[in-house]
Amino acid sequence: MTLLGGGLLLIMLAGVPGLFCRSDEHGGERFAALLTLVGAVCIGAAIVSATRGSGELSHTFAWSVPGASLAFYLDPLAICFLLPLLIIVATGAIYGLRYWPHREHPANGRKLRLFYGLISGAMILLLLARNGVLFLMAWEVMAISGYFLITTEDHQAEVRRAGFIYLIATHTGTLALFALFVLLGPSTGSLDFPAAGTLAATGSSLIFLLGLFGFGMKAGLMPLHIWLPGAHAAAPSHASALLSGVMIKTGIYGLVRLTSLFAEIPAWWGWTVLLLGAVSGIMGVALALAQHDIKRLLAYHSVENIGIIALGLGIALLGRSYDQPALIVLGLSGCLLHVVNHGLFKALLFLSAGSVIHAVGSRQIDHYGGLLKLQPWTGAMFLGGAVAICGLPPLNGFVSEWLIYLGSFQALKQPGSALAAAVLAAPVLALIGGLALACFVKVFGIAFLGEPRTTAAAQAHEAPVAMLAPMVTLLVACTWIGLLPTTLHTLLQKAVGTWAGTVVAGVATGSVAPLRWISLSAWLLLLLVVVLFAVVRWRSRTAPRELGTWGCGYRFPAVRMQYTASSFADFLIRLFAFGLNSEEHGRQVAGLFPLRQTFSSHTPDAVLDRILVPAFRAGSWLCRRLRAWFHNGSIARYLLYVIVTVIVLLTLFTP
Amino acid sequence: MLGSLVLHLVLLLVFAPLWLGIIIKAKALFGGRVGAPLLQPYYDLARLWRKGFVFSRTTTWVFLAGPVVGLLVPLLASLLIPFGGIDAPVSFEGDLILFVYLFALARFFTVASALDTGSSFEGMGAAREVTFSCLAEPTVLFALLVLARLADGLSLNQLFGDHLGQAWQGGAGASLGLILVCLFVVLLVENSRIPFDDPTTHLELTMVHEVMALDHSGPLLGMILYGAALKMMVMSALLVRLAVPWQTGWWLTDAGLFLAGLVGVSLLVGIIESTMARLRMPRIPQVLIGTSLLSIFALVLVLR
Numbered sequence: 001m002t003l004l005g006g007g008l009l010l011i012m013l014a015g016v017p018g019l020f021c022r023s024d025e026h027g028g029e030r031f032a033a034l035l036t037l038v039g040a041v042c043i044g045a046a047i048v049s050a051t052r053g054s055g056e057l058s059h060t061f062a063w064s065v066p067g068a069s070l071a072f073y074l075d076p077l078a079i080c081f082l083l084p085l086l087i088i089v090a091t092g093a094i095y096g097l098r099y100w101p102h103r104e105h106p107a108n109g110r111k112l113r114l115f116y117g118l119i120s121g122a123m124i125l126l127l128l129a130r131n132g133v134l135f136l137m138a139w140e141v142m143a144i145s146g147y148f149l150i151t152t153e154d155h156q157a158e159v160r161r162a163g164f165i166y167l168i169a170t171h172t173g174t175l176a177l178f179a180l181f182v183l184l185g186p187s188t189g190s191l192d193f194p195a196a197g198t199l200a201a202t203g204s205s206l207i208f209l210l211g212l213f214g215f216g217m218k219a220g221l222m223p224l225h226i227w228l229p230g231a232h233a234a235a236p237s238h239a240s241a242l243l244s245g246v247m248i249k250t251g252i253y254g255l256v257r258l259t260s261l262f263a264e265i266p267a268w269w270g271w272t273v274l275l276l277g278a279v280s281g282i283m284g285v286a287l288a289l290a291q292h293d294i295k296r297l298l299a300y301h302s303v304e305n306i307g308i309i310a311l312g313l314g315i316a317l318l319g320r321s322y323d324q325p326a327l328i329v330l331g332l333s334g335c336l337l338h339v340v341n342h343g344l345f346k347a348l349l350f351l352s353a354g355s356v357i358h359a360v361g362s363r364q365i366d367h368y369g370g371l372l373k374l375q376p377w378t379g380a381m382f383l384g385g386a387v388a389i390c391g392l393p394p395l396n397g398f399v400s401e402w403l404i405y406l407g408s409f410q411a412l413k414q415p416g417s418a419l420a421a422a423v424l425a426a427p428v429l430a431l432i433g434g435l436a437l438a439c440f441v442k443v444f445g446i447a448f449l450g451e452p453r454t455t456a457a458a459q460a461h462e463a464p465v466a467m468l469a470p471m472v473t474l475l476v477a478c479t480w481i482g483l484l485p486t487t488l489h490t491l492l493q494k495a496v497g498t499w500a501g502t503v504v505a506g507v508a509t510g511s512v513a514p515l516r517w518i519s520l521s522a523w524l525l526l527l528l529v530v531v532l533f534a535v536v537r538w539r540s541r542t543a544p545r546e547l548g549t550w551g552c553g554y555r556f557p558a559v560r561m562q563y564t565a566s567s568f569a570d571f572l573i574r575l576f577a578f579g580l581n582s583e584e585h586g587r588q589v590a591g592l593f594p595l596r597q598t599f600s601s602h603t604p605d606a607v608l609d610r611i612l613v614p615a616f617r618a619g620s621w622l623c624r625r626l627r628a629w630f631h632n633g634s635i636a637r638y639l640l641y642v643i644v645t646v647i648v649l650l651t652l653f654t655p
Numbered sequence: 656m657l658g659s660l661v662l663h664l665v666l667l668l669v670f671a672p673l674w675l676g677i678i679i680k681a682k683a684l685f686g687g688r689v690g691a692p693l694l695q696p697y698y699d700l701a702r703l704w705r706k707g708f709v710f711s712r713t714t715t716w717v718f719l720a721g722p723v724v725g726l727l728v729p730l731l732a733s734l735l736i737p738f739g740g741i742d743a744p745v746s747f748e749g750d751l752i753l754f755v756y757l758f759a760l761a762r763f764f765t766v767a768s769a770l771d772t773g774s775s776f777e778g779m780g781a782a783r784e785v786t787f788s789c790l791a792e793p794t795v796l797f798a799l800l801v802l803a804r805l806a807d808g809l810s811l812n813q814l815f816g817d818h819l820g821q822a823w824q825g826g827a828g829a830s831l832g833l834i835l836v837c838l839f840v841v842l843l844v845e846n847s848r849i850p851f852d853d854p855t856t857h858l859e860l861t862m863v864h865e866v867m868a869l870d871h872s873g874p875l876l877g878m879i880l881y882g883a884a885l886k887m888m889v890m891s892a893l894l895v896r897l898a899v900p901w902q903t904g905w906w907l908t909d910a911g912l913f914l915a916g917l918v919g920v921s922l923l924v925g926i927i928e929s930t931m932a933r934l935r936m937p938r939i940p941q942v943l944i945g946t947s948l949l950s951i952f953a954l955v956l957v958l959r
Contacts, residue, residue: 392760427793434789445770517747543708563778571786
C-alpha cells in the first residue's frame with residue numbers, strides 16, 4: 001500500500017516542482033519525468049507483489065466527507081487497466097522531454113506537465129477507488145485535467161473550440177454519473193461500491209442506461225463520440241496518446257465495473273452494448289478513412305477500437321444473460337486484452353505521428369511522402385503500430401480480436417435461441433478489420449512511402465533518441481503480447497473471474513482458446529518472414545538503384561502526380577456515402593483547354609456537425625424568437641403578464 | 656504429423672503453378688489456339704528467379720516485404736486446411752480466423768509495396784484491391800459461420816471434415832450450395848480473375864492486381880507470381896473439399912481425388928475467363944454486396 005500510495009502521489013504531483021523552475025529551462029521537466037518514472041516503477045512493484053500474493057489489495061481509511069471513505073481496492077480487473085496506463089504514462093513523459101521542451105514552449109510547457117501528472121494520477125486513483133464520492137472526485141480531476149491538456153495551445157481558436165466541446169460533453173456525462181451513484185446508494189446503504197454480483201437487476205435499467213450514457217460519453221461510443229476527434233487532434237501528441245490510449249478506457253472500466261455489480265444481467269443490456277459497438281466500429285473506421293488530418297484519423301480509430309471493445313463486452317454480457325460461460329470468458333478476455341492492446345498500439349501510433357508532425361510541421365497526410373527514407377525508425381515504428389491496429393498476426397491486435405471472434409462463434413452452438421444473432425459480431429469485425437487495413441495502408445503508404453510531396457517533407461529529420469526510445473518500448477510491448485499471449489493468460493482469467501463470479505470457474509481461457517498455438521504460429525510467421533527477407537535483401541544488395549519508377553511511358557513524372565490520401569480512400573468513401581456525406585468544393589476540369597481549377601473535399605463529423613450543431617442552432621433560434629416576442633419592451637404587455645400571473649396564482653392557491 | 660506436413664508442402668509447392676497453366680491452356684483452346692505448354696508457368700518462374708534485381712530510386716525495404724510476405728502467407732495458411740481427404744497438419748480451435756487474417760497480412764504488405772513506388776497507377780490498383788477485399792471479407796466470414804454451424808469445432812479441419820457429405824444430403828444442402836457459389840466468387844476476386852480483374856489486359860489504368868506489381872521485376876516478380884499461384888491453390892482447395900467431401904482413407908487416392916478436383920476448378924475458371932467479359936469497375940462492389948447477401952441467406956437457412 002505504501003508503494004501504491006507513494007507511486008500515486010509521485011505521478012500525480014510530478015509537474016509541481018517544475019512550477020518553481022524558470023519556464024524556459026529544462027531542470028523542471030527532467031525532474032518531472034524522473035518522478036513519473038519512479039512512481040510508475042513503484043506502482044508496478046506494488047502490482048507485482050499483489051499478484052504474487054492473494055492477487056488483491058484492499059485498504060479503507062475514514063474520511064470526514066459525508067458518504068465518502070478512502071476505500072482503495074486493487075483487483076485483477078483494475079490491473080488490466082493499470083498496466084497499459086503505467087507504460088503509456090511513463091513512455092509519454094520521456095517522449096515529452098524532446099517533443100514539448102520548456103525551452104521551445106515557455107508559455108505552456110509547465111502547464112502541460114502539471115496536468116499530465118494530475119490526469120495520470122487521477123486515472124490511477126479512479127481505477128483503485130471503491131467509493132462513489134472518491135470515484136467521482138477522481139473522475140472530475142481527470143476530466144478537468146484532460147481539458148487543460150487539450151487546450152495546451154489555447155491561442156488557437158480551433159483548439160479552444162475542441163476544448164469547449166470536450167468540456168460540455170464530459171460534464172454532461174458526469175451529470176449522468178452523479179445520478180447513477182445517487183441511485184446506487186439506496187440499494188446498498190452507503191456510497192461504497194457493493195461487492196461483485198450482489199445487486200438485483202430488477203429496477204436497475206435506469207442505472208444501466210445512466211452508466212451507458214456517462215461512461216459511453218467518456219469512452220466515445222458512436223453517437224456520444226462528438227468530443228473525441230477534435231480533442232485528440234488538438235492536444236500535443238503524447239497527451240493525445242494518453243487521452244486516447246488510457247483516458248477513454250476509463251469509460252470502459254466504468255461499464256465493466258458497473259455490470260460486474262449485478263447478480264444477473266437482462267439480455268437487452270448485452271444487445272444494446274453489442275449494437276453500439278457495431279455502430280461505433282463501422283462508422284468510426286469509415287469516418288477515419290475520410291480524414292486528411294493524421295491525428296483526427298487516429299482519433300476516429302479510437303472510436304472504432306472502442307467499438308471492438310464494446311463488441312467483446314456485449315458478447316460477455318450476453319453470455320451472462322444466457323448463462324454461457326464460454327461466451328463470458330472469450331468475450332471479456334477479448335474486451336480486456338483489447339483495452340491493453342489498443343492502449344499500447346494507439347500510443348505508439350500517436351507518438352510516431354507526433355514525431356512526423358514535429359519533423360514536417362503539418363498534420364495533413366497529403367503534405368508528407370517518402371518519410372521512410374528520412375525517418376527510418378519512426379517509419380518502422382508506425383508500420384508496427386499499423387500492423388497491430390489492423391489486428392494482423394503476429395502482433396497483439398490479432399490476439400484480442402481473435403478472442404472476440406471466437407466468442408461470437410460460440411453463439412452458434414445455441415440454435416433456435418435469440419443468442420444466435422450474436423454471431424453477426426463476426427462479420428462486423430471482419431468488415432471493420434478490412435476497412436482498418438485500407439485506412440492504415442493508406443496512411444503508411446501516403447505518408448512514409450513514395451516521394452516527398454512538399455519541401456518540408458523533403459527536409460524532415462529523424463526524431464531524437466528520447467522520442468524513439470518510448471516508441472521502441474511500446475512496440476516491444478505490442479510484439480510481446482503478440483508473440484507470448486500466454487503470459488497474460490492468468491491475469492485475464494482472474495479478471496474474468498472477478499467480473500463474472502463463480503459461473504466461469506470451470507472454463508479456462510486456454511481450454512476454449514488455445515493461445516499457445518497462436519503464439520507458435522506468430523513465432524513461425526515472424527521467423528520465416530525474417531529469414532526470407534534477409535535472403536532476398538542479400539541477393540539484391542548490388543542491384544542498381546539509379547532509375548525512376550516506371551511511369552507507363554510518361555517521361556516527366558512529378559511528385560504531385562502521386563496518388564493522394566483522398567484519392568486512395570475515394571472508392572470506399574463513395575460506398576459509405578450514406579453515412580459520411582463528404583462535402584466537395586471545386587469543379588472537375590472540362591473542355592479541351594481547361595482553366596485552373598481547385599478541388600477540396602472535407603468530411604464533417606456525422607453526429608456533431610450534422611445533427612447536434614444544427615439542432616442546437618435551431619434551438620437557440622427558437623429561444624431568441626420566443627424572447628423577442630415575450631420580452632419586447634412594451635410596458636403594457638409586462639403589466640398584462642403581472643396580472644395574468646396574479647390571477648393564475650389566486651385561482652390555484654385559494655381553497 | 657511430420658508425414659502429413661511434408662505431403663502438404665510437396666503437393667502445394669509442386670502443383671501450384673500447374674493450375675495457372677491449365678487456365679491458360681483452357682483459354683487458348685477456347686480462342687482456337689494451341690497455347691503455351693502446360694508447364695509454361697514453371698519455366699517462367701525459373702527464368703525470373705535467375706534474373707537480377709532492378710529497383711526504382713523511390714523504393715525502400717518495404718518494396719521487398721510485399722513479395723516476401725505474399726509468398727509465405729499462403730504457405731503457412733495451407734498448413735491449416737485439409738487438402739481433400741488429407742487432414743491439415745496443423746489444426747487448433749479457432750484457426751479459421753488466423754487463416755483469414757494471414758491473407759489480410761499479405762494484402763497489407765502487397766499494397767504497401769505497391770505504394771512504395773510512388774506511381775499513381777500502382778496507387779490506383781492498391782486502392783481497388785483494398786476496396787474489393789474489404790467487401791469480400793464479410794462474405795468469407797458468413798461462409799465460415801455456416802460451416803461452423805454444421806461442424807463440431809472451430810478449426811478448419813473440422814469445418815471441412817467428412818460430415819459435409821451428409822450435410823449435403825441433409826437439410827443443409829441449399830446453404831452449402833449458396834456458400835459454394837459465394838466462395839467461388841471470392842476466389843475469383845481475390846485471385847484477380849475475369850470477370851473482376853483481367854491479368855492479361857494491356858492497359859494499366861484498368862488493372863487491379865497486376866498494376867500493383869508493375870515495378871517488381873526478376874526474382875521479386877517471380878515470388879509474386881508464385882505466391883499468387885499458391886494462394887489460388889489454397890483457396891481452390893477449400894472449394895474442392897466443400898464440393899467433393901468424400902475421402903477414401905488412403906492418402907494416395909485422396910491426393911489423386913484432390914488434384915482432380917483442382918483440375919476441375921482450374922478448368923471452370925478457364926471457361927469463365929473465356930466466356931465472360933470483364934465487369935465495369937463500379938459493378939464489382941455491387942456483385943460483392945450481392946454475394947454477402949447470399950451468404951447471409953445461407954446462414955439464416957442453417958440457423959433457423
